[in-house]
Amino acid sequence: MQAFLAPAKLNLFLHVVGRRDDGYHLLQSVFRFLNYGDTVEIEVRQDGEIRRLNHVEGVPEAIDLAIRAAQLLKQTTGCTLGADIQVTKHIPMGGGLGGGSSDAATVLLALNRLWGLNLSRQQLIDLGLQLGADVPVFVFGESAWAEGIGEKLQPIKLEPACYAVLTPNIHVSTPAIFSKKELTRDTRLAKIAAFSKGYGHNDLEPVVCSMYPEVAAALDWLKQFGDARMSGSGASVFVELPSMEAANKVVAEKPSGMRGFAAQGLDIHPLRENANEQLGSRQAG
């Protein structure tokens, strides 16, 4: 089996700027990957079957985004090969860190190569969007300024940074948060040039904090160390710290009732180079 990283992401800020007719929300956000994530192991099968080797608590095979990504890629391309897929989860589920989405993107990127499909990065982004709004950025593969529902992506240069990430032991439902009446949906549109460290806020944060006191408490505690924020639709909260030593120290001192890890920003997705090669060979051919 070949092993691939599916990194976690942070939303450094997240503005809700509108709503589409289909109910999906228009966002502006900066996505940053972390050098912490799930491990996705894949082995090509000659018989065309797609099989999940692991059990994920609460995630039946039929809805597992890693498996659905493989099935979608197979259906779309008519590839006759299959795959054994094993995901070792480290990213807290429903944590706003994009775990399932990242697993799906890693499967798309890895199978594109292992099945010899030569789909372009843009084709994989389009497929990823069918699986979820957070999948495209992982296929895009670098720190991004995101618009639309998360599929309009521009690269953005970010300073190196270390983070402490805490996840209260609760599960936040993304659709439930987006459907709340109290959610503000009219933050003013900004340009990418407006972004610098500490920019913006997370519009979903007050809604999640009012529904889940555990998230409010985690944020309050983390704010003693800096400008703490929630990622995505929560429940995870994070703060930037000057070093990994400082980040590890914060995680070691975290209050009970939550998970935590320290990580560094990851500028390029480990599978990004492969996507580029595919793109390059396609253009050359």
Ligand SMILES: C[C@](O)(CO)[C@H](O)COP(=O)(O)OP(=O)(O)OC[C@H]1O[C@@H](n2ccc(N)nc2=O)[C@H](O)[C@@H]1O
């Ligand atoms: C909050 C973020 O994590 C920020 O990165 C993402 O926008 C969420 O992305 P995701 O978990 O991949 O979300 P999806 O699985 O596509 O959507 C779940 C549900 O969240 C709501 N949703 C999601 C994304 C978005 N831009 N607007 C929405 O209103 C919709 O009700 C949708 O049915």
Ligand SMILES: Nc1ncnc2c1ncn2[C@@H]1O[C@H](COP(=O)(O)OP(=O)(O)OP(=O)(O)O)[C@@H](O)[C@H]1O
């Ligand atoms: N491979 C997978 N890993 C984790 N969750 C998955 C997976 N496949 C499907 N899911 C489903 O997706 C839900 C959300 O999980 P995920 O970890 O992606 O949330 P999240 O970090 O809040 O995502 P996002 O930030 O994209 O909203 C889970 O509760 C689970 O039902």
